[in-house]
Amino acid sequence: MLKQNGPFAYNAKVRMKWCGLACLMAPLLITLQLFYMQTFRYDEYSDKAERAIYNYLDEDRLRGDIFDVNGKFLAQSVRTHSCGVSKRYVKDKNKTLQFLSDTLSIPKKQIENQWNRHRNFFFVAKKIKPDAYIKLLPSLRTSVGQGLDLTPEYERVHPYGDSAIDILGAANSKNLGLSGIEQMFNTEMSQKISKRRAKRARRGEVIYDRSLKEQRSVGSLYLTIDILAQYYAEQALEKAVKDYEPERGLILVQQPQTGRILAAASYPRKDGQALAFQFTYEPGSTFKTIAIASALDAGTVSINDSIDMSGRKWEIARGVIVRDKQHEKDALTIPEIMAVSSNIGAGKIALELGAKNLFYYMKAFGFGTKTDINFNGESKGYILPYNKWTVVDTATKGYGYGIALTPIQLIGAYSAVANGGWLMQPHLVDRIEYADGRTDKKAEVQKIRRVIKQETSDTMKKVLEYVVQEGSGKRARIKGYSVAGKTGTAEKLSKEGGYATRHHVVSFCGFTPIENPQFTILVILDNPAKYTFGGTAAAPVFKEVAEALLTMQGVPPDRPEELQPPAKNK
Amino acid sequence: MKIFALVFAFSVFAFGVAMMRIEVTRSGRAIGQLHNEVEVKRARNQYLELEVLRLQSPQVLQTVAQQQLGLRRTLPQNVVVLED
Structure with a gap:
């Protein structure tokens, strides 16, 4: 049993206090340092942390639809993907090419030709339809999908084929109008929406964090064309x-x-x-x-x-x-x-x-x-x-x-x-109807x-x-x-x-x-x-x-x- | 003892925070996947709707009407407009 009043007991208490203080000193210094960083150098470090942890995913550009005078769709943007290959990251060339050939219904020979023509990166297919995309996506986490890259893009679809295409014009995969009405009303019809914040993860995986809310004001065009x-x-x-x-x-x-x-x-x-x-x-x-x-x-x-x-x-x-x-x-x-x-x-x-x-x-x-x-x-x-x-x-x-x-x-x-x-x-153009409910009448x-x-x-x-x-x-x-x-x-x-x-x-x-x-x-x-x-x-x-x-x-x-x-x- | 109790409480709190962060990340991943799934399904749905529109287009209807049903476009004088 320890002596309560002896010098040993005194020494033990003091020592424990000092030890305790020494133990608390480290977190205290860390806390002080954190306080300093959070208070005085907040902007610098929050910016660094933001860049290290998060990835801002650009959601491309939204684009309004084009309708005829009776409200029939003439042009609409549909989300698609393009599939690229980074050769240096592919583990097993044969397996990967065979997988791509089976999934995208492209002859293996054709993909091989592209492989031989390009030094590192090349696109195997563009405007991949959702059905093929669903098959491709899980493979990215397996060895066969290593080196594959799925980039989101848009396809401008015209349900009536090339009818009125001379008037409508074209829009590219980034939803930018290139010619015709699409180009004339590019400002009204397209909107670059804010990015989505996501955490960085392996192999491009997205860990959703939050969407930055932004009012959407993209306009849809109603033509006078029947x-x-x-x-x-x-x-x-x-x-x-x-x-x-x-x-x-x-x-x-x-x-x-x-x-x-x-x-x-x-x-x-x-x-x-x-x-x-x-x-x-x-x-x-x-x-x-x-x-x-x-x-x-x-x-x-x-x-x-x-x-x-x-x-x-x-x-x-x-x-x-x-x-x-x-x-x-x-x-x-x-x-x-x-x-x-x-x-x-x-x-x-x-x-x-x-x-x-x-x-x-x-x-x-x-x-x-x-x-x-x-x-x-x-x-x-x-x-x-x-x-x-x-x-x-x-x-x-x-x-x-x-x-x-x-x-x-x-x-x-x-x-x-x-x-x-x-x-x-x-x-x-009859009118432009915006996503926020506004209507701009053009054909008075x-x-x-x-x-x-x-x-x-x-x-x-x-x-x-x-x-x-x-x-x-x-x-x-x-x-x-x-x-x-x-x-x-x-x-x-x-x-x-x-x-x-x-x-x-x-x-x-x-x-x-x-x-x-x-x-x-x-x-x-x-x-x-x-x-x-x-x-x-x-x-x-x-x-x-x-x-x-x-x-x-x-x-x-x-x-x-x-x-x-x-x-x-x- | 008080100090140890404090350290213990802090540890529990830190553990809780860590678990919460793990759960947030897990949920975030799940939400990310669901978002992706929604997007793909939306695009798939859009394609199907556009296919319906394509099938309703005058080109397709006229081809079906002429080739399968033997119909032809009538002249304007044969159209009777019924008044209300």
Whole structure:
């Protein structure tokens, strides 16, 4: 037993105290050091710790969807993965390659070839579908999966195939828009969301820590395009391409009362290459509608006027002769000029109107100016200022030469004729709906300006109906419906100078029904391999598209008398 | 004795904290895997929905209607719109 009062007992107590103090000193110093670090050097060390422990996983970029006017998906981003191989980390080459071949359904030989071609890292497959990904994922923790790397990415999926792809454009695997609408609205549609914090673990394994909350404001786009109308337009264009083998072709459909674009089909079909906005051409006779509507509106000619055609030959200026070979008459009325597509008639009317007035009307109709659609690569066309026009320039502009315009400009002008004289703002995007509930309406009906009077519009409708009933546009007739339109067959500029007689742009632009127009349709075939005209090649395409659209919308016939069977003779 | 009691209590506390950290890590790993699973299933579901859309597209419907059912598109004058 220990002595309570002896020096040993005293010594033992003191020693225990000292020992205890010595033991506590170390944690105390550590605590002090921690206090110092946590208080005075907090930022430095927390930053170091953050980087050592956590891994910030970039969740790529979110991207909104694209819908048609009826809310049908046109483009959507789907999460996929790409599978890469780091050769130096692969344990058993044969086993790993065999596993990849079986899982990804890629011939082993092909993967081996890639293996031999690359020094270290290469991608075996991109856009791996979820089913294959599920099979690949567990392997990463086994020896066969060593050296494999699964990188998240997105695939932009179009459920309707490449329908409307020329308008939609493309987005890459990082959800960035590259062309077309995807690029135009990249800011509104895509959002780089904040990173997700995760702990570092072996072989890229994710140990979830927490998500950094961020408000999502990515927008989804609703177009004015109707995918069914687009399909009909693309189908008709494909058929026309097969029949006439043009270099390029396009069909554009607009609602004349609202300016909304319902369909815009292009050939060749490439993402972001919408010819409706990017193609510039000399329109030829489809432009006569504009020149004659302008002259009627300005009052320089009247619908009852008769234009001299003597000899079907007209010398505009010395050495510049225009001939009409398509008729035998010495005088033509305005509807007849349009029906036979007389260049002499249109040229004389343009001269009568005068360069300044014609230029004013052309600008008022929207030629030489970009539309506010602002599609990538949209052209504004080309019109020389009127003070630089010669007499010949003024006359030839009357029948659509010496100017360059885009299809969207021409269809806008025809829609103005159809809707009573108003140039409407064309729209391709109806609205943007954001994830936070906001809606940005883009396609408000907007009248840009009155271009021609209501009476001029009414007169021109009759003239254009006459063209389809009795003139060059007969093949655009639809039984039971009134159709108005104008054909165009323009010679193309030759590389050697002047015009190439065997290279044409054939077109037809029109609308239906006349009293309450529902669709303005423009068909253009650029340089068809087979020699043809607007009335023979483009007008039937117009008819095909118009019939499909009238059926689609359930538009009742406005000429029901044409549907009655002919009365039998007694 | 008091000191030992304190050290013991501290040890228990430290052990508890360590166990909690282990549990947090384990749960984090499980949540991470579940997150991944959800993402994959969501993507799979998306693909299936898109496949349904593809099958409803005018191209597919027209091909089926024409080739399997012998149907053809009607003309607009044959459409009767019933008013309400």
